[in-house]
Amino acid sequence: MDIPIYIVNYKNNDRKIKMTERFNQLGINPKFINEVHSDDVRLNYGIDINLKRTWAIMLQHLDCIRDFYENSDKLHCIVCEDDIYISKNYQNNIVNIVKNFDELNLDVLMLGYLLSYKIEMNTDLHKHYFSIVHNDNTGSYHSYPDDIWGTQMYLISKNYAEFLLNKFTPQFAFENIGTLNYSPDWIITKNGKRALINPMIAVEEGINVSDDEGQRSFHKISHQFHYNSDIYI
Numbered sequence: 333m334d335i336p337i338y339i340v341n342y343k344n345n346d347r348k349i350k351m352t353e354r355f356n357q358l359g360i361n362p363k364f365i366n367e368v369h370s371d372d373v374r375l376n377y378g379i380d381i382n383l384k385r386t387w388a389i390m391l392q393h394l395d396c397i398r399d400f401y402e403n404s405d406k407l408h409c410i411v412c413e414d415d416i417y418i419s420k421n422y423q424n425n426i427v428n429i430v431k432n433f434d435e436l437n438l439d440v441l442m443l444g445y446l447l448s449y450k451i452e453m454n455t456d457l458h459k460h461y462f463s464i465v466h467n468d469n470t471g472s473y474h475s476y477p478d479d480i481w482g483t484q485m486y487l488i489s490k491n492y493a494e495f496l497l498n499k500f501t502p503q504f505a506f507e508n509i510g511t512l513n514y515s516p517d518w519i520i521t522k523n524g525k526r527a528l529i530n531p532m533i534a535v536e537e538g539i540n541v542s543d544d545e546g547q548r549s550f551h552k553i554s555h556q557f558h559y560n561s562d563i564y565i
Contacts, residue, residue, distance in 0.1 A: 333427045335487075336409040337362045338396035340389070347414040354565045358423050362412070365399055368392045374502045379509075386515050387505065393483065393516045394497060401493040408433070409493070412485045416444055416534040417564035425470040429487070429529065432466055432473060439492035439524025442476070444484030444534030448553040451530050471529045483516040485534035492524050535559045
């Protein structure tokens with residue numbers, strides 16, 4: 333299935349090459365959108381440098397989505413980060429994943445995310461927080477709470493793309509500073525009708541992700557729980 337695949341990358345040619353090679357093994361040529369720099373006119377709101385960095389990441393995700401919305405006749409797209417392993421079964425499963433996406437009337441499906449444990453449906457906690465909405469040979473599809481993070485890989489519809497682009501503008505972010513985190517995993521994966529797939533289609537590498545020790549540990553543990561070299565490229 334010919335679905336546009338975008339990769340968010342900022343000034344890291346090594347990662348760009350690596351991700352291109354991984355997708356090429358699946359017969360896919362991913363698309364890279366221009367970087368969003370700190371002098372981008374959309375960031376001219378007098379915000380500090382740390383907030384600019386977060387907004388720039390959000391805008392690069394939205395630029396991927398805008399390219400899909402404005403320049404593609406496809407009904408779905410996938411956006412990825414640049415530090416993921418990809419399921420070797422992607423090409424075998426994507427047609428049915430999109431079919432399930434449409435039949436479930438989803439806006440966004442998390443194909444990769446951060447989770448420091450495996451979803452086990454024999455526990456009451458997981459039954460409560462990750463109720464199954466569909467199950468087939470591509471995996472199990474679950475609803476998820478607001479504290480599931482990560483935009484390692486997600487699938488969206490064209491209608492949801494239009495919603496995101498129209499609502500979550502930089503002006504909207506500025507007008508809602510203090511009440512809105514203008515960040516992909518606070519917005520893109522937290523609105524609309526949503527689900528996640530288990531097992532993941534993309535698993536983060538879990539290295540060189542942050543200067544914060546807690547974040548590094550969380551990403552590393554998530555990788556350790558979900559990565560399997562027999563399954564992922």
